[in-house]
Amino acid sequence: MAELLAVSEICVLSSKAEGFSNSILEYMAAGRPVVVTEVGGAREVVAEGETGYLVPSGDDAMMAERLVALLQDPERARAMGAKGKRLVESKFSCEAQLSRTESLYDRLLER
Secondary structure, eight states, X not given: OHHHHHTOSOEEXXXXXXXXXXXHHHHHHTTOOEEEESOTTHHHHOOBTTTEEEEOTTOHHHHXXXXXXXXXXXXXXXXXXXXXXXXXXHHTSHHHHHHHHHHHHHHHHHO
């Protein structure tokens, strides 16, 4: 998987139904901009126009439009990928999850 991500310009997830997609997190952690269908938990991860694009499920024309736009503007694509990587590190990394869990336990034990 790492080899594929290393040679990818953009990562795409075109699911019709999805829970909270680990694939999106993996793409973003690799510093890749994403174009994903707006299903499941995608909106919790993707900041529209900042870390990638959300498109309605089944809207193939918009999906293609977003992909072409990123391919034609590699500087923007790289910036989106970098911002996505920072977002994943700050909100979804093991360290961030551990910190939130510890904070929750601290608050619960104070009661």
